[in-house]
Amino acid sequence: MTFHYTRQTTDGQARLGVFSTPHGDIRMPAFAPVGTQASVKTLTPEEVKAVGADLILANTYHLYLRPGPDRVADFGGLHRFMGWDGPILTDSGGFQVFSLNDLRKVSAEGVLFKSHLDGSSHFFSPEKVMEIQAKLGADIIMALDECPDPLDRAYNEEALARTHAWAVRCAEHQQRPDEQALFGIVQGGIFPDLRLHSAKFLRELDLPGYAIGGLAVGETKAQMYDILDVVMPALPTDRPRYLMGVGAPDDIVEAVARGVDQFDCVLPTRIARNGAIFTRHGRLNLRNARFAYEHGPLEEGCDCYTCQRFSTGYVHHLIRSKEILGLRLTSLHNLRFLERLMEQIREHIAAGTFYEFKDAFLADYLGRGA
Amino acid sequence: MTFHYTRQTTDGQARLGVFSTPHGDIRMPAFAPVGTQASVKTLTPEEVKAVGADLILANTYHLYLRPGPDRVADFGGLHRFMGWDGPILTDSGGFQVFSLNDLRKVSAEGVLFKSHLDGSSHFFSPEKVMEIQAKLGADIIMALDECPDPLDRAYNEEALARTHAWAVRCAEHQQRPDEQALFGIVQGGIFPDLRLHSAKFLRELDLPGYAIGGLAVGETKAQMYDILDVVMPALPTDRPRYLMGVGAPDDIVEAVARGVDQFDCVLPTRIARNGAIFTRHGRLNLRNARFAYEHGPLEEGCDCYTCQRFSTGYVHHLIRSKEILGLRLTSLHNLRFLERLMEQIREHIAAGTFYEFKDAFLADYLGRGA
Numbered sequence: 242m243t244f245h246y247t248r249q250t251t252d253g254q255a256r257l258g259v260f261s262t263p264h265g266d267i268r269m270p271a272f273a274p275v276g277t278q279a280s281v282k283t284l285t286p287e288e289v290k291a292v293g294a295d296l297i298l299a300n301t302y303h304l305y306l307r308p309g310p311d312r313v314a315d316f317g318g319l320h321r322f323m324g325w326d327g328p329i330l331t332d333s334g335g336f337q338v339f340s341l342n343d344l345r346k347v348s349a350e351g352v353l354f355k356s357h358l359d360g361s362s363h364f365f366s367p368e369k370v371m372e373i374q375a376k377l378g379a380d381i382i383m384a385l386d387e388c389p390d391p392l393d394r395a396y397n398e399e400a401l402a403r404t405h406a407w408a409v410r411c412a413e414h415q416q417r418p419d420e421q422a423l424f425g426i427v428q429g430g431i432f433p434d435l436r437l438h439s440a441k442f443l444r445e446l447d448l449p450g451y452a453i454g455g456l457a458v459g460e461t462k463a464q465m466y467d468i469l470d471v472v473m474p475a476l477p478t479d480r481p482r483y484l485m486g487v488g489a490p491d492d493i494v495e496a497v498a499r500g501v502d503q504f505d506c507v508l509p510t511r512i513a514r515n516g517a518i519f520t521r522h523g524r525l526n527l528r529n530a531r532f533a534y535e536h537g538p539l540e541e542g543c544d545c546y547t548c549q550r551f552s553t554g555y556v557h558h559l560i561r562s563k564e565i566l567g568l569r570l571t572s573l574h575n576l577r578f579l580e581r582l583m584e585q586i587r588e589h590i591a592a593g594t595f596y597e598f599k600d601a602f603l604a605d606y607l608g609r610g611a
Numbered sequence: 612m613t614f615h616y617t618r619q620t621t622d623g624q625a626r627l628g629v630f631s632t633p634h635g636d637i638r639m640p641a642f643a644p645v646g647t648q649a650s651v652k653t654l655t656p657e658e659v660k661a662v663g664a665d666l667i668l669a670n671t672y673h674l675y676l677r678p679g680p681d682r683v684a685d686f687g688g689l690h691r692f693m694g695w696d697g698p699i700l701t702d703s704g705g706f707q708v709f710s711l712n713d714l715r716k717v718s719a720e721g722v723l724f725k726s727h728l729d730g731s732s733h734f735f736s737p738e739k740v741m742e743i744q745a746k747l748g749a750d751i752i753m754a755l756d757e758c759p760d761p762l763d764r765a766y767n768e769e770a771l772a773r774t775h776a777w778a779v780r781c782a783e784h785q786q787r788p789d790e791q792a793l794f795g796i797v798q799g800g801i802f803p804d805l806r807l808h809s810a811k812f813l814r815e816l817d818l819p820g821y822a823i824g825g826l827a828v829g830e831t832k833a834q835m836y837d838i839l840d841v842v843m844p845a846l847p848t849d850r851p852r853y854l855m856g857v858g859a860p861d862d863i864v865e866a867v868a869r870g871v872d873q874f875d876c877v878l879p880t881r882i883a884r885n886g887a888i889f890t891r892h893g894r895l896n897l898r899n900a901r902f903a904y905e906h907g908p909l910e911e912g913c914d915c916y917t918c919q920r921f922s923t924g925y926v927h928h929l930i931r932s933k934e935i936l937g938l939r940l941t942s943l944h945n946l947r948f949l950e951r952l953m954e955q956i957r958e959h960i961a962a963g964t965f966y967e968f969k970d971a972f973l974a975d976y977l978g979r980g981a
Contacts, residue, residue: 278928278929278932278934279925280932280934280936280937282934282935282936283936283939284936285936307928307932308924308928312903312904315924316906316924316925322925322928323925324921324925533678533682534685536686550655550694552686552692554678554682554686554692555692555693558677558678558682558692561677561678562650562677564648565935565938565939566650566652566653566654566655567650569653569935569939
């Protein structure tokens, strides 16, 4: 079997495992940096590898529009196009298309939308996104789903029916099952019964992995954690569980505690480009004048290139002076921070000390005192 | 003697040599990448070293305004602040200040100007720029000079008197002669008699190096080369000769043929950020649609990271998609192109084949056919 999730051990609900793909193993729980346009912003593939990432994500919506799936295929697929030889995941494009609001129109058949680049019209059906993702050639591909406002019950009921029908059509239309693992996406907003129904429905499709979509998009953190409490026990234990679009350190730790194996988020690289960094005591903004004369690293004890090599005062200067190197250095630090967090999570699950680690980490990170 | 120019051999007027500084040797002819704000744009110090640069330049005007010389000194000087342990050159700030046009007022004492950042008023005198450059701590520092329109005879005569008086005051006020080599700057526009007078005047100051300023700022290439023909023989053979602000490959080759040892320019990194690259057949703009399906490297035979690692089509996609990685990859290629050109120049001077190399290079680069 090309794709296989091996659960190595558990600590409560937290799971330590490995997901095998044709381009290598993904150590789980895993955080995937996002390379929206076939580039993890500001960084080379070697740098992304060096921060400890096994898996990266690329966005089907963006790559479909530019450079286009045929061009990526002409270069031998995403791995060769972007020079990343490890596992890649592409989303279905659904999330981006449904974020276009006024620019899209949904039907049972699929979703009609206008490009944010040039206003041209396009149509995504389940079959179409399977074809596009086959050309992009990622190791993990996602079913087309509809992403409603998580608080709107009526809309969630209606959307869920489409999402399920689309998942079936995606599974039927998948082109390269030996090379690409198709993950289904559990939807249903903040409504436990809808979520349970969705998990049960998708389980029947016997897919190699399951994602939880439609969270971290408007509900409270408490609501998100509650939904995870409901959904996780309803998913098979021998398949990875992927919480889409989540990357805040506290959310990662809370989600792992509920059985999540996999994450992705633009947060670390996006806040980096605004001069903000993760530290174990929370986020800091390096633009602040108090960092101008700081001779120490961004974070004491951090092993990232930035912290090993430069003072906080220099990075502050670069950010203030709008130097691109500053964006690279903060991006590297933030990704390394998250990958190091994942390493610590995996070590603590292995040692059976994950929940103590979680409490200590959250006390530090959320500033509630140790 | 801390600073020493060793001429190893010559081929006609072209000179092969080494300039020794407290932070290492500069192989000459040398091209110095520009790190205006204490960062060679988009690149780490390791990457700048890896392209083959011995020397980098930083701009006193910019660093004086932000982060300020006292802050740089607080971090131990520019080398430690920016993490570059090789030789550094700072200019005097004169060129930038005189570029401000409406924002500056010159007198015998110095030049009053307004910051381009916040409009605040500042004054540069020869003494002041010596103090600033002492705090920045570069290995090579430059005398304050006035940079007039090279075609305006009356202005050049008037300005030259000030430039010479300022050079004397810089030499008298230099603070750390054992750690910093002060270079004088020959001015005089396109007027041979003024240039000769300037070279003779500055020679009397017995400085460790001499620059040619006020070129590549409005005159034709032929006028620039003519001025080099006049000035070079008037400079001492045992000191490096630095042609400021020149970095076009054809100009470098022509200037080396006239006895220039040292160059700096923002050109390679600036055009890179517009998607333009150097090749031995001239400049190309990667935004052009014809590169979309190009599987080969930016330049066949180039040993830079970009060419070794990625297709032209991928770099085209990054540039079109405004990805920062694209700017890094073109910057790396262009700097490596120039540093490789300098390596070839040095090899051909050593072999006594520089002029054949020059003719072949220019035929290729300027497209006159081989």
